[in-house]
Amino acid sequence: MRKILISTLIILFGINFIYAADKVVVGAKAFTEGYVLSSMVSLLLQENGIKVEEKFGLSSFPLRKAIETGQVDAYVDYTGTAWAAYFGHTENIYDPHRLFELVAQEDLEKHDIIWLDMINFNNTYGLAVRQSFARENNINTLSDLAEYINSGKGKDIIFGVNPEYYERSDGIFAVIDTYNIDIPKNKVRTMDAGLTYGALSKGNIDVAMIYSTDAQILRFDLKILEDDKAFFPHYNPSVLVRKEVLDKYPQIREILRPLTLYLNEDIIIRLNYLVDYEGLEPKNVARNYLRGLGLIK
Template identity: 30%
Template structure:
């Protein structure tokens, strides 16, 4: 519990930011869903033959897996808040539409007849009779939708929309139970509090309720506009993939840029998502810079993949740089020293017991292997499919989240994992990487990737980022990852310590 409360205190500012993002996304999604579903349901009560059809459509939309829906939306609207809100609105439509329709349709016909007898028109009857009577049922549907939205909104963090899901993802990635609990508990409490507030709304008159919702929507929009206005003109947004290493690198970028370019303000978006999300965001001008690896560019990002087998690290980088410029008008700056390549890892005791030192040696113990690997490695051509083909293996791995696979091998549930050569867990869990004796894995040198137009606009920023060229060894990066993941130091502190100690940044390493 001490660790939980200490983490809560240390992260209070980030928690407040994530909480506001979660509330903003959730309420905007709810209000939009209500604006669509309630009028549609009212219309459907007078066109009953369409009601069943619309209920069926809303039900089908709700069955689409949330990750699949987000994946379908990304190519159309990019990443960030917009696809998250669209997905949440789709999930919220069914309970609101269904309850509104049922609430009005189940009103006693004699009451409807009495209203007609008093000469009420359709609009007056709706607001004076139907909505007040149906309000408890409608509010119940809104509450269901709200709880669903708040829970599903945690996935918004996967596409850079922020929210409390960032704490959950970060907790899983860093193997930090306190962070995961903070995100989960905050989300649950938010659902309870907002659900109670929604329940109180049924005591309000419909016109006041609608007016209050409009004011709330305008208020949220006003805060967003105010934040945009306050954003400095020379603001550069730097994002990083999931994990400690990208977090360290983007903090280095920020320190170097702001030290050398006093007029430039840097906004960081750590744990922004996977490779395709960041690359899509960069091309949609939703972020300005992110760290990428040369091998990843050639294997996964260029439109006409070119073989990097047999190329030196410099040749791989040069080819990646050329393709990024020609195909996407992106500038790939100078690379760092270390090669964060893929590897296969097993426990040190297994390596000794099986006398296994290379990937080829796995053929002798293939019947004993229980692989657990990331979904990305299982799917990538430069991952498991290529390993099996090159080394004559037939490994069939179960997919796992990056951090969970390390826990699984440590607990003995699996005995071979994919790894990056700079992963701190290799040291933490006493794992050994097998030699890639057939040189299958390409070189993965990291460097900043940015729009060429931005590079031309801010030559000073390019100069600052190029200071990292040739720096950071494999040992340096693994040690920094260890400090963040195991010793629980902040990525910001670790990044600054490295820059100061290597005379790239002025000041002390605090």
């Protein structure tokens, strides 16, 4: 009886091991964009015959630890997050392609984690104005804004930023210094990050700190000013895959290439908007987008 029991356990363990080895565990960061992007990863893999288990809704550091320890096989992360938060570098790399190369190289060498293609949008900080204000004053870049303010026309301009960005050494006053904007400190007001968009739309402030792929940009029809001196750090996303998994499923690279081919800032803002303000589920938004491209059935 004991031999039968042991044999049965060995068989069951073997089945479970085979099952675990024949699926890819996809993780997702716990915010709208993280859910949408990782849902695309999951759907594309499943469409191409790869079994998937989803572990969605983790914050950055637990999810990062999960891929390092093999509890998660693939998920979407950002170059700037890895460079500063995970790897602890303090030097700012302003060339997005160079930053991607450095992050990818370090992760492969130290953790056997591969970064696939860089996805073509940057979820970073930015400054925005009302579309009407930009049109009326021909302001498209931060240098244009600086020229407008320094000319005296913008002497009453009010900036709105969150308290953290007000205090940070690389925050709003570093932006002001970089672009030589002549504005007194009392013209920079602090408020919760989520409130800057509405305050800008209502005219309570004139320039707002924003996150460049936030759905509220579309909701309030705001104009992101071009960072023409490349001040803001880069947070380009990419799919991270454990090398062991990519060696087993080398087709994953081609399966997920459409994320690089078909995503950009305008598109991801619209997809985020469908979740945050139209109330659609992230997976349904991802599915509908991929179906529209003919990538899944």
